[in-house]
Amino acid sequence: MNRRAPKYHPGLMSDMYHPDSAYVSWRSGHNGLTTFDLYTRTAPFGGAYLLVAGLEAALEFVQDFRYSERDLEFLSRIRDYDAAFLDELANLRFTGEILALPEGSIAFPNEPIMRVTAPFREAILLEAGLLQAIGLSTLIATKASRIVYAAEQGRVRRVAEFAFRRAQEPMTVARASYIGGCASTSLLNAAYEYRLPATGTVPHALIEMFPTEEEAFYAIAEAYNRxxxxxxxxxxxxxxxxxxxxxxxxxxxxxxxxxxxxxDSGDLIADSIYIREQLDKADLHGVRILASGDLDEWKITELLEAGAAIDSFGIGTALGYGAGSPELGIMGGALGTVYKEVWYVDDSGNEYPKIKIAGAKSTWPGKKEIYRHPNWEEDIIQLAHEPHPEGYHRLFRPIVRNGVVVPGSLPPLSEIRELAQQNLERLPPQYRALKPTQAYPVHFSDGLQAQRKQAAQLIGVALNNGETA
Known part of the structure; x- marks a missing residue:
């Protein structure tokens, strides 16, 4: 039986409840200008920071978003939508504004990575696609940066991404891993598409194909200059x-x-030490020892602290799906990005802060800006109309205006990687650590806190003490 690759239908890249919500909005006549914040409440892998990635994929999704005739026919079969609503969907395109942290930025929990303002139906239909694009890439880029950090303790050790065979989205993994600091990829399609260095070794099957290991080694050595x-x-x-x-x-x-x-297996500490000794005795000091085999940032740290003579690492599974560590009780595999409504302007021009009250999941209403102290002493989240804190850097950049991508918003991958590495170097060591002992200070302005209380009062709900700051 022939397998047919699934086609990409941008308009159907949503959860069922998104067109359902848009339909209720259409029937009720509520489609005011709405602002959503995209962010995460915690940093992944027990760390303190996030390395932002995925903006390019997010913007491609925004630009591609539309419903074809077949998409609308499918929707009409699974829901009894009014024909006039489907006619509106046929012409729907994103016409709003997006501000975002550039790819390669450092973000912290509860800071908006992206701010989307558009008519409600446009904004809500994009939710899942934006979350998927930003969430996966940011998870992998952050994981890669942690692995590279662990490998470079004491001296530079290259990390190669070997994740294709276990990656849930191989091209995304290769791109995000490169942003995070990996030196190369094993996936040729990614190397071609993104112009990345391609590296690889040989499989055990090739060694086993020859009658003896020595014959296999000779065959490989005779085939290649290096x-x-x-x-x-x-x-x-x-x-x-x-x-x-x-x-x-x-x-x-x-x-x-x-x-x-x-x-790729065995006692990597003892074996690497023995191998290094033999290579040095033979005056082969320039030969590097590469280690692979289900490694991650914690295992790399253990190996190097124990004195393993390893010069570089090939990482597959841990990068392939942003794995955590079951042994250490650290979750991984997904980034808990959320997309929350924070501001609404009705057809009469009346403005309303929007809030969800749910304990630690309570939201911060209002259109926001983020400012960073030049020495990374703190970040301040405040309302957009509040004065710019003197000397602080604005983090948001305009990415889309009136539905059109702002020129310069999508720099080359090499520039994104360079920005990421510069930001990681500037990040204070206590927050770069694999097991940070303190969170980076993120403060909410007095104006934002006052608006949060006001928004809660408007819906008749009192905030608890833990929800006021």
Whole structure:
């Protein structure tokens, strides 16, 4: 049976309740200008920060969003929508405004990553697609930055992304991992599409194909000017001696160079130390030792603290779906991004702050701006009309105006990566740590707090003490 790849239908990239909500809005005549904040309440992996990514995919979704005739026919089959409502959907395009933190920015919990203002039906229909685009990429970029940070303790060690075979969205993972600091990808399609460095080694199956490990090593060494040998198919301690013999002979006869050896299993600490000793004895000091095999930032830290002689890492599963650590009780796999209504302007021009009251999930109403202290001492979230704090940097950038992407809002991936690495270097060490002992200070202005109380009073609900700041 032939498998047909699913087609991309931008208008159907939503949950069922989004067109249902739009229909209620249409029937009731409520479609005022509405502002939504996209943010997350906690930082992933027990950390203190988020590395923002996914804006390019989010804007592609916004620009593509529309309903085809077949989409509308499908909607009419699953819901008894009025034909006039479907006619409106046929012509619906995003006409609003989007402000966002540029890709490569550092964000903290409860700070809006994106602010969307548009007629209610436009804004609500985009919710799920925006959350998916920003949430997944930010999760992976943050994970990659943590892994690179763990690997670079003491000196620079390159991290290669090897996640394709286990990634839920391989192209997104490759792109976001590069933003987070990974040096290369194993996925050729991503290397082609995003112009990324492509790297790889060899599989165990290739070694096993030959009668002996030594024959396999010779075949690889003869095929490439620079090559990597996999040592853990049988016995790493025996394999390194064969690898050294092959390296010395092919260097002399062909000028081919052993660039690295890889360990994918076993006792990575003891084996890497032994292998480094043998390589150095053979005057092969430039040969790198690459480690892979279900590694993450915590395991890398343990290896290096124990003295493992590892020069670089290949990371697959942990990046493929932004894994946490079951052993440490740290959740992963998804970023809890939310998209909450915070402001509404009715057809008469009356403005209303919008709030949800739900304990720790209570929202902050109002159109907001975020400002950062130049020395990263604090961030201030305030109402858009409040004065700019002197000396602080505004974080939001206009991305879309009147439905059109602002020129310069989508820089090349190389510039995004450079911005990300600059921001990570500026991030104070106590917040970059894998296990931070304190949260970055994010303060809500007096004006914002007053508006929150006012919004609660308008709907007749009192805020608890824990919900006022």
């Amino acid at each position: 090559y990597t040998l996999l040592l853990d198919t049988y016995n790493p301690h025996a394999a390194i001696h064969k690898a050294i013999e092959v390296a010395q002979r092919t260097q002399e006869t062909m000028g081919h160079t052993l660039a690295a050896v890889r360990l």
